[in-house]
Amino acid sequence: MRAGLAAVVAVHGLLSPPGETLAARVGIATGPVVVGELIGEGAAREETVVGDTPNLAARLQTLAEPGTVVIGARTRELIGGLFDLAELGMKILKGFPVPVRAWRVVGEGAAESRFEALHGSDLTPLVGREHEIGLLLEHWERAKEGEGQVVLLAGEPGIGKSRLVRALRGRLENEPHTALSHYCSPHHQTSPLYPVIGLLERAAGFAADDPAATRLDKLEALLALSADDVIAVAPLLAALLSLETAARYPPLEMSPHRQKERTLEALVNQVLGLAARRPVLAMYEDAHWADPTSLELLDFLVDRVQDAPVLVLITFRPEFAPPWTRHAHVTALTLSRLSRRQGAAMVARLSGGKALPPAVLDQIVAKTDGVPLFVEELTRTVLEANLLRDEGDHYALAGPLPPMAIPATLQESLLARLDRLAPAREVAQVAAAIGREFSHELLAIAAALPESDLQAGLDDLVGSGLVFRRGTPPQATYSFKHVLVQDTAYATLVRAKRQRLHARIAAALEQHFPERVQAQPELLAHHYMEAGLAEPAIDYWLRAGQRAITRSAMTEALAQLRNGLDLLADLPEVDRARRELDLQVASGVALMATQGWAAPEAGRANARARKLCEQLGATAQLWPVLYGQWVFHGVRGEHNAAQNVADEFLRRAQDHHxxxxxxxxxxxxxxxxxxxxxxxxxxxxxxxxxxxxxxxxxxxxxxxxxxxxxxxxxxxxxxxxxxxxxxxxxxxxxxxxxxxxxxxxxxxxxxxxxxxxxxxxxxxLAWREAKDRAEALVELSTEQGFPHFLAPAMVIRGWALTQSGEAETGLAQLRQGLPGWRATGAGLYEPYFLGLQAEACGCLGAVEEGLEMVAKALDRVEETGEGWFEAELHRIMGELMLRLPKPDPTAAEARFGHAAARARQQGAKLWELRAATHLARLWKQQGRCGEARDLLTPLYSQFTEGFGSLDLQTARAILQETTASSEPKNPIPNISS
Structure with a gap:
């Protein structure tokens, strides 16, 4: 067993000698370990052992022969699948007045099961779900054969989705498999990969006081269960878990987007790596609350499990629209309500087979309307009240049934149960403010109750079945049985008390859990927001958004930053502008990443940030804001607006020296x-x-x-x-x-x-070099997730292919690149891309299409002022005119002349030489060699370098050909029109 793995055992026949603790006997070393029942040899007693062992299973095997390590039901519940067990049935053991159900520890459980969180076993009886559980088992059998399956399990709150998942787990507990449980949370919908982080932390066995190096050790040990190359994966997942790795690994040299993609890829590979050892049941509960990045992960996972022994089970409420139904290996299953007969059967199971009075049973069945959670809670409410008298084999009314004795709604039923728990109600309220899952340590600080009162309240909640417990205090973790239980407890808080609680929770997190604050600033933001403390809430929403940006979780970042922006109205005006500026600057980054550099919303964010900079005199923040505005306008092709921003940038920089x-x-x-x-x-x-x-x-x-x-x-x-x-x-x-x-x-x-x-x-015109550069850019853009670089790289690669003889393939890539570029919101370079595409069309005989493209390109030049490629567009149009079925050399001559004139106006000698060379070639073909020579000679003579370039070589060749001609010289024609 890996060091630090939490486990619970009970030992039969291993009593410690006088003065020797059980911890010493088992061999405690360094990590969390043993808690549980000790079945003694003369008297029943329980001993708690807390310590660490690097190899508990091995130590147990050296201490006793197989069969001597025995655990009871409570320990069996706690250890889950951490050990392989053999059930011994009901056994008479010394010290116990009645037979007890026992299990023999056969050996260490499958290492992969350490991924699975340990849950309580106080479960609602499963009634009326035989068809559904049979369907899930059928898909499991198919998955075990390597035919990966995905089941989408939908149902309204309380309908029994989680109970059905637990039932499936129970049916599979004696089969070798790995179970991976992910829990989405309504309070963490903006926390990237929150369900995965929770799973990894549970699986690795992180303790609150673990130093960073110990946590990294535990993570590496966990990853070794499924990855061949831990060194390649560990830095990615360590970054996800906010673990410091500088002392062990070099920094991750990749963009945030690529880091996110690599992380998602690594997480999917972990599932497939585990599946290579034994079948995997991967559960994702409450996907309607999943953060966007977790949904991206599910996209990848659903795609890749088709040929692996994996069953992915995703639960959600009806309002969630799963995007995975198009796949053949995906099955949708909706849970319906129980029938009246099934509801009555469930009541009978909950009452231990003792019949309830017909009037009571009828009200329970009618009011619960087939919702299993309501059936359970209302039945427990009735049994816990003083309405009934136990007659041994049935219940009878203790007196006349009051008209309002049986609650009419699930919330009323839950409230009645909480009210009867009295002191536990306050504990439940504090816990509900923390979240559906809460630690003993945080609860103790936030509740500010004496430990005895706190423990008594928790014991009552656990005993009632409303809360589940894992581990033992103070290391225990608790979770509400259902989110509706948490919601009900939370709803009992009056506004003022609710705000005080959230403020205490936030302060406790800041003071006692700094690692969690660093990893999840959005958690602090939520509590401060609910506490009505806008200032710290905004600060933490900003931190959360900036952190999400560094992880390329831009959708989550936007949600967090918008939360901060929404709170600004609660601040005094004097503090509002500076905080808004920080939020707007970060929002501009996230918006450009998610919607493109040219997205209108990104432009508005930058414009607002600029206004705030001017209002506050925030020069340091003004520079990146101005740059953002310049990029926005420039990439949209709004060159006049971009020039205005650039000129202002330069003027301000000079003014500030x-x-x-x-x-x-x-x-x-x-x-x-x-x-x-x-x-x-x-x-x-x-x-x-x-x-x-x-x-x-x-x-x-x-x-x-x-x-x-x-x-x-x-x-x-x-x-x-x-x-x-x-x-x-x-x-x-x-x-x-x-x-x-x-x-x-x-x-x-x-x-x-x-x-x-x-x-x-x-x-x-160096197509080989252009192709090399473009392919390097395609590779980098694909690897790093740079769509704004990928699209133009595709254009250049397409052009290179047209020059290398693969005209059709090249044109297809050219046509693919321009829409991809436009999809980012860009308008820049559109005339250039259209011109290249027009040339390719001409090469393939689609001359009319090419001419239409050049016309569009020139319209864009006129519209935007993007003139750097204008001369070339006129030249390309002239070339196409010569390729028409009926060539038009007169119109082509005019276009070449216009191209040369426009280039001359810009001082673009090379564009002018290229246009003049095409015109000279045309004249040479028409027998006007003197005109051609006189046109090229003065242009060519201006060049002082580059004589090996294709343009100058072509011009020189035409000059040599025309010089060899005997045609007399003519004056250089006027081509300025």
Missing amino acids: DTSAAVVAHRICGTGALWRGELSAARIHLQQTLALYDRQEHHSLASLYVQDPRVAALSGLSWTLFALGYPEQARTRSREALDAARELAHLSTVAYALLFASFFEQYR
Whole structure:
């Protein structure tokens, strides 16, 4: 048995010698262990043993021959599946006045069963569910054969979903299998993977006072049960559990989104790894309360269990719409209410077979209307009241039946039971404020009752069956039998007392459970919110949202941040703006991640944050807010708005003499100018970025502004210098950007550099290099979950394939990339992508379609002002006109001339040379060699580098061909129109 595993045993025939404790006899070492019944040799007595043992099962085997370790019913209930047991039936044992049911400990139970939480066994009698349990067993048999199954179990509250799950567990207890229980909670719907975290913590046997290293040891031991490579998995799940790993593992170098995906993948692999050893029953209860990330996990799990010995059982209320019904291996099952006959049979089971007076039975059956939980609670209410007299084999009325003696609703019945428990009611109220599950330690602090009163109240609640207990105080954990029981107890609290309780619970968590606060700040936020303390509630909702963002749980982050925003009205105006600013900044990040950089809601969040920055004079927060606005407008293709933001950014940075801000400001001004086709301005700004950038001082800017400014400036310069006519300098800058990005190891920066490099290689028509860069970006984007980089990478890879002879495949990828890009909310680069697609259409003979695309692209240029690719669009249109079934060389000549003129206006010498080369080729074909030579000669002579590039080689070849001609020279034509 692994060190630290909680267990409970009772030993028969192993009495300790005088002065030697049972703990010493069993061999206690270092971890939690033994609590339970000791069946003695002369008198019945119970001894509690608390200690640790690294290998309890092995020690037990050395202490006695097989068969001498015997446990009773109470211990059997507590240990669950931690040991393999052989039932001995009813046995007469010394010291016990009556025969007792006993089990022999055969050996250590399957290690995988340590995943399973231990539950109480005071269960409602199962009546009228023979068909349903038979169906579940049928699916279990299919799963055991390797045909994975998923059962969706729906039903209204109290209908018996959890009871049916427990019944299935009972039917399988003698079969080798692994049971994994996950419990969703209404108070943790914004806590990413809350059910999984609870399972892992229970399974690993974390103790409240475990140091971080011990918890990591326990986690690794747990993972060893299902993973071949624990080292690869442990850092991911340690991060999920908020465990410090720096002393043992290197940091996780991946984006939050990729980390989440890898974590989900690891969790699914854990289930499949366990299933490789023995069949797995994976239960997810109350999925209507599941957090979004847990639902993502279920998506992956449902997809992957089809060929594994796994039965996934998901329970939920009817209002939840499960998304998994499309799968052939998924079965939906809805629990109906019990019939009148079944309700009466359940009452008989609860009364121990003693008949109730017909009038009482009729009221119970009528009022409960076939809801099993109501049947149970109303029957217990009646039996606990003084309405009946036990006549041995039946009950009789103790007197006339009062008209309102039997409650009419489940809530009234539960309230009546709680009222009769008197002192326990206050304990139940405090517990209900904590949650459906609560620890003895937290309850003791929050309740502020004498320990004897607290323990008496808990014993009454456990004895009544309203609460289940695991373990022994003060390490015990409790849970309400049903969420409706918790709700009823909570509803008895008046508002003022409820708020005081939540405030005490929050204070107790802060003071005594800092690890839990760090791992679940949303829990503190909830309690402070319910306490009516808006200020700390907002602070914790902000912490929770920021933490969720770092885990790429953006949906949960948005919900948490909105909770904080909703509470702002409760703050004094003087405190409101600063807290709102922090919430809006974080919301902008989450919204851009979930809805895209160009999402309107993200734009509103950034706009509001900017207004608050100005109101508060919050300069430090203004820079990332302005950057967010620039990205928002720029990616939407709103270039005028983006330019206004960039200009303001630069002006403010200069006014504040803030060098770091100036670095970013010149970078976005330069990039924006490049998009608009203002190449000289772009070059100046981007070079200024490089001049101001200090590697030691500014390398951290990448985390604040998504990409490193130096890499972004180098990437933008590669485009700018190429268009200006400096192909070699441009290529050097592109390679510098890639090298710098890889040196930083900042993944978003690497992706940015690869994106610009793939575009750059396309510009210079180097399809092999473009394909290499694009495929590297596709791989990185897929691995890290970067849809905004994946889509343009697909476009460039598609273009490269059209150049390599795979035109149809390439065009398909081009067509796939543009909608994927638009799906992120982006409008930037659309003219460029349409132009590439138009060229591919022309290669495949779809010339008319290509011309329509170029026309759309030019309309977008006119609409947005994104002019950097405009000259190329006119050139592409000219090329397509020459490919028409009836070529139109006159119109093509005009387009080539317009392309050259537009490039000349922008100072884009290389675009001008490319357009002029196409025009010169056309003239040469028409026999106008002198005109062609006179057009190209002055352009070609302006270049001082890049003579090995395809553009200059092509131009030189045409010049040589036209020079060889005997045609006399003609003046250079006017192509400015």
